[in-house]
Amino acid sequence: MIKGEDAPKRREHGLDRAMDLMEALRRAREPMRPNELATLLGAPRSSVHEMVGRMLALGLLDAADGDGRVFLGRKLYLFGIAYLESSRGLRLAEAALERITAETRELSQFCALDGNRYVVLRQRESARPFRISADTGQPIPIPQTASGRLLVSDLGDDEIRALIPPEDFRTPAGAPIDPDGFIAEVRAARQAGVFSFDSMADTFTHCFAVPVEDASGRVAATLCIVAPIDDANANRDAYVACLKAAAEPLHGRI
Amino acid sequence: MIKGEDAPKRREHGLDRAMDLMEALRRAREPMRPNELATLLGAPRSSVHEMVGRMLALGLLDAADGDGRVFLGRKLYLFGIAYLESSRGLRLAEAALERITAETRELSQFCALDGNRYVVLRQRESARPFRISADTGQPIPIPQTASGRLLVSDLGDDEIRALIPPEDFRTPAGAPIDPDGFIAEVRAARQAGVFSFDSMADTFTHCFAVPVEDASGRVAATLCIVAPIDDANANRDAYVACLKAAAEPLHGRI
DNA sequence: AGGTATTGTCCGCTATAACGGACATGTGTA
DNA sequence: TACACATGTCCGTTATAGCGGACAATACCT
The missing domain is CATH 1.10.10.10 (Winged helix-like DNA-binding domain superfamily/Winged helix DNA-binding domain)
Incomplete structure (x- = not known):
């Protein structure tokens, strides 16, 4: 081989x-x-x-x-449109996002891996006056994202190190991210069924992510909430519960 | 050759x-x-x-x-998303659709040819209680659409006959469409800068289409309004004027 | 103007990818 | 059970697609 x-x-x-x-x-x-x-x-x-x-x-x-x-x-x-309209996973995700944002008034996202990068596949913007948004489909280094902790959690330590390019272990600002600490977070996130942290992309948002499993129980995607830090602190338990409830009907159907 | x-x-x-x-x-x-x-x-x-x-x-x-x-x-x-976000034409079209639907409260569409078929590239749905909608990206026989009259209008008669498959000269219900009559409508539509007719897809809507020209003056796309027949009759002049005004800033920028 | 670098085009060579056909496996039917 | 059909896999052959290198045209410096 x-x-x-x-x-x-x-x-x-x-x-x-x-x-x-x-x-x-x-x-x-x-x-x-x-x-x-x-x-x-x-x-x-x-x-x-x-x-x-x-x-x-x-x-x-x-x-x-x-x-x-x-x-x-x-x-x-045109191929992308055809995929979007025929993908059961995306249709279900769309409904989940609608539900999450309707309930929390926050930006919600449906994310997955694209090769060795993280991408937002669909998102639902909140109706807030200060709208928090992000580019859909843009590849982002896995360690920079909350979802990333979950999306690689079915891999072994060595597989994770092999998947993620060394240059991706950096924050958007350029500060290094410790691979060992990242892997520790991966294990803890999979155990808890959720991961959240203050966003690395800016200084005023907090990201929550929960896994969506495929038929074989592996993490195939994530559902996320991106919220202002104050909101996130005030509603942490409710947001996590909302995400987990929205992810429930997606398990095994992605 | x-x-x-x-x-x-x-x-x-x-x-x-x-x-x-x-x-x-x-x-x-x-x-x-x-x-x-x-x-x-x-x-x-x-x-x-x-x-x-x-x-x-x-x-x-x-x-x-x-x-x-x-x-x-x-x-x-993912490639489709990248195209969507980087296409100047689609961005401009998006703004035009927003303007049209804001002004008329009707469904507006941005259309083009995909090979020898017509497709809706983007659409803006109205906020009407009875929403009229259509599938984006689905290939439709050119003679079944108002936009089709404009999108082939830079071709000669023989080129039009060569482009459109014979089986496409039929209504969705199966009734034949006369090629000669179609070509006559093509010439009249290009001359007038607009074409409109009662939709072939249903019995209660009327379609307006105006051309969007590329830098060389050829019809590269169309802007359309799909309206209930009563509305279309009552507001014909206003709708056509609105479409032409919205198309103006797109000419040469597609 | 002269020279350098960059870009697009053309063409012969050869590794190889598309093909056809054989084989194996699975599925439904008489 | 036996047969017929559909589907996935394997492999040798050969047309050809990717490659490298030469050439031409253009832009960009000095």
């Missing part, structure tokens, strides 16, 4: 290359030139040019601006 | 095959087995099996249910 160290001229499969291109554009969050993509990925320029051309023809990429820059295409948006 | 008629054992490129699979699943709107997909597409079973396996590993497809059925994967949803 272990491959040789000296990569002896691997020739990449087209689909993998296409995937790399789309992921690179998603991370960049802005259009790029074929050559930029090639250098960023360390891929042959000619291959990237040909692949970009083919993806443009299919609508997987769209031409941006006047020059040669490209970005994710409209086809991907 | 013209290929030989007798397809002499064409071997399909992997990316095209993957695209065919995803499109088939999108049209089916439900999970399918690899074999179903193979027979539906007329593709080799072994190739489809291998491709499905690779796409599952990449997250482009997800396993559905317990058995071997697959559907569009979460990755596609």
Whole structure:
């Protein structure tokens, strides 16, 4: 199973290359030139040019601006809509979020892992005057999130260390996060069925997260509340109870 | 440019095959087995099996249910979100829809072509008690829609006939639509800068559509209002004026 | 203007991915 | 039970897609 160290001229499969291109554009969050993509990925320029051309023809990429820059295409948006409308998990989650925000008046989120990063799949914004919001779908280092403690809790210590890139053990501000302490929090969170802490993204919010289990009992997603710190302190028990109650009908149905 | 008629054992490129699979699943709107997909597409079973396996590993497809059925994967949803958040056209359209529905209290839509079909890309629902809604992203035969008259209006007569499949010249109920009459409506709609008719999808709504032009002056999308027939009759001029005003800032920016 | 760097295009080579067909397994029916 | 059919897996063959490198065109400095 272990491959040789000296990569002896691997020739990449087209689909993998296409995937790399789309992921690179998603991370960049802005259009790029074929050559930029090639250098960023360390891929042959000619291959990237040909692949970009083919993806443009299919609508997987769209031409941006006047020059040669490209970005994710409209086809991907249409596929995304189809996924959204046909995913039982997301439909159930939507109902759960509605219920949570209706009851608590706080921002609620449905989150999962995307590879080795955390992402918000759906969120329900509160009707508060000062609205707390976040970017849906944006990959975030796992250790920076409350949900992250739960989403990796089915893995062993070594698996967790192998999954999370070392550079992700840092706060948004750049301060290091201790892997041992993180893993300790992971174990405690899974045990308690909840994790909460003051957000690392700002200084005025507190995040609660509870697990949503799949049919085999593994943590497949989380439900979260992001609340102003004062609210969080005042309503901690009610918020946690609300989250757990909302997660109940989702277990085994994700 | 013209290929030989007798397809002499064409071997399909992997990316095209993957695209065919995803499109088939999108049209089916439900999970399918690899074999179903193979027979539906007329593709080799072994190739489809291998491709499905690779796409599952990449997250482009997800396993559905317990058995071997697959559907569009979460990755596609995440790409769709990235497109949505980075598309200037959709952002502008969102603002236009908000304005239209705020002013008219009617359902407004932003539409475009997806290949040879019409799709709703974004919509803004009215706050009416009897809400009129439609499925976003679902491909619909061009002749069944008011927007369709505008979206093909940059093509010549022959190009229009070549683009639209013969079976699409039918109402949802199955009644035939005359291609010549359709093309006449196309020309009149482009001339007037608006098209409206009673919806073919039901018996109680009326649809208005105005074009949104790209930088080269071609119709790249449409803005629409779907209203109860009585409202449409009572407010025709105001609705058309509202649509044209909302479309104005979008021209050349799509 | 001259020179350097960057980007897009073209083309032959070859590793390999799509294919076809055989095999194995499971499922429903007579 | 036996048969027919559908589905997943494996493997050798061969068309071809990804690669590397050369070339051309353009932009950006000095």
